[in-house]
Structures are given as C-alpha cells and as structure tokens.
Amino acid sequence: KSDSPKREWSLNDFEIGKPLGKGKFGRVYVAREVKSKYVVALKVLFKKQIKKYKIHHQLKREMEIQTSLRHPNILRLYGWFHDDERIVLILEYAHGGELYGLLRENTHLSEKQTATYILSLAQALAYCHEKHVIHRDIKPENLLLDHEGRLKIADFGWSVQSSSKRRTMCGTLDYLAPEMVENRAHDYAVDNWTLGILCYEFLYGTPPFEAESQRDTFKRITNIDLSFPSSPQVSAESKHLITQLLVKDSSKRLSLQKIMEHPWIMKNADPSG
Numbered sequence: 001k002s003d004s005p006k007r008e009w010s011l012n013d014f015e016i017g018k019p020l021g022k023g024k025f026g027r028v029y030v031a032r033e034v035k036s037k038y039v040v041a042l043k044v045l046f047k048k049q050i051k052k053y054k055i056h057h058q059l060k061r062e063m064e065i066q067t068s069l070r071h072p073n074i075l076r077l078y079g080w081f082h083d084d085e086r087i088v089l090i091l092e093y094a095h096g097g098e099l100y101g102l103l104r105e106n107t108h109l110s111e112k113q114t115a116t117y118i119l120s121l122a123q124a125l126a127y128c129h130e131k132h133v134i135h136r137d138i139k140p141e142n143l144l145l146d147h148e149g150r151l152k153i154a155d156f157g158w159s160v161q162s163s164s165k166r167r168t169m170c171g172t173l174d175y176l177a178p179e180m181v182e183n184r185a186h187d188y189a190v191d192n193w194t195l196g197i198l199c200y201e202f203l204y205g206t207p208p209f210e211a212e213s214q215r216d217t218f219k220r221i222t223n224i225d226l227s228f229p230s231s232p233q234v235s236a237e238s239k240h241l242i243t244q245l246l247v248k249d250s251s252k253r254l255s256l257q258k259i260m261e262h263p264w265i266m267k268n269a270d271p272s273g
C-alpha cells in the first residue's frame, strides 16, 4: 500500500462491506479495494461533525502520527481521502475485531493470554515513546486483534507528540491516571499506568477502580484504592506487576523496559505476540 503512487482515493475504489462499529464521530466498515482486492477498514468521519467539534487539528495530528508509525502491534493508517461531506481513513483491517469482545465472551483471560497482550502493548508503547508519541487513550475498545489473534493498538485520535507536559483532559474514566484525573501535567507514564489497569482487567474481567459514579471512580483512582478479589485465582507475580504500575507517583511506575523483563511476563508471555 505504502509504495503505490500517492493518488487520490475515492469511495468508488472500494466495495463497502459490513459495518464494524460506530464511534462518536463516525462509522467503520470493512471494505475491499476493487483493483487489488485488498481488504481494509474504512472509518468515515463527517466534515460537519469535525467542524462542529473543532477537532480537525486532532485529526491532522493523528494522520501525521499514524503515518509515521510502523509496528506489528499498531494498526496501520494507510492513508485517507475526502469528498464534500466526508473524510475517510483507510485503515488496516483487524479480522479479530475488538479485544473487548473477547473479554466479554470469556469474562476474564488466562495469565498466558494476559501476559502476551501486556508484552505486545509494552513493546508497541516503547516504540511510540521512542517517537515521542503518548497514546493517552489505551482502553479495550481501542485494542483490536488481527487474524492470528495478535494485538493491534488503534485510534490515535487522542494521541499527542509529547514535546512538553500535556494538560488537556481526555480518555475515559476507568483508565485515567491520577495525574490526569487531578488535571496535573502528565507525560508518557500515563500509558504505563494504563497497562496496570488493563492487566488487572484482563485477569479479573473488570477494571480495578470501577465504581457506581464517576466521582467514586475518581476517588478510587486518586486514593489508589486497589484490592484483588479472591476469585479468579491469580498468581502473586501478576499482582506484583499490577501493584508496581498502579503507583500514584508517575516517576515510580515500572518502566516499559522493566515490564518486558518482569519475571511474570518472561514466564507467561508468548514472544511471537
């Protein structure tokens, strides 16, 4: 895809298939490029909405960031095109769909599956941080699976080139690090926090600070109100990793490198992703 000459694509170049999901700003469809028969996902965004919510700069940033990222665990953005009313993102198609679906079907994942996904995420995030990109919105809905069950981080709609410390509020509640909840300056380490949240959620089926109201979730996050249920039975090493990530002081969180070298990850993760 990337070697083809930069010609303007249009919807006529694609046969549109079933809808894959709908976000706040648009729908995603599986589609096949007519000539090459190449299967992609098309995310259709409406210009009216982009203007209304003044998010065109965010979209521009996403495209700049995404087209520069090449990693086996990051969903490719091949390109985009627009007509009078729509902007369409041409995305790599993740045949396995949202990781969320797998989590819902199985209530919780095995330690091997969890360690494999956490390793893939740590590798993808280490790559992003090398490129000074903070994703900031890692949550199960943004994690997709390819045809081999390999994890792909998607939707860099909230990511930023981290030149300075970021102060904008974003992301959903359960995954927000304390410094974001308290609207303090935040940096790369927010993604490390989120790995702790996801590791807990994969193993137990629910995020650690879930609560009835937003206010209670905020309070549980800022107090690091973390407890491990007695079932399902989970290894001490995995709890050790989670406890070393869900640390209030962002400078004290386990680094991505240390996560990849953690005994529990080394013992349980499938290195082929």
Ligand SMILES: Cn1ncc2ncnc(NCCc3cnc(NC(=O)Nc4cccc(C(F)(F)F)c4)s3)c21
Residues within 6 Å of the ligand: 020, 021, 023, 025, 026, 028, 041, 043, 045, 050, 055, 056, 057, 058, 059, 060, 062, 075, 089, 091, 092, 093, 094, 095, 096, 097, 098, 144, 154, 155, 156, 157, 158
């Ligand atoms: C569900 N599903 N199942 C299989 C499958 N295969 C591929 N993709 C899927 N889903 C799409 C995943 C996405 C990847 N990149 C995105 N990017 C985005 O949505 N960007 C975006 C949106 C709105 C506003 C802004 C703006 F303006 F604020 F920046 C930016 S969405 C799939």
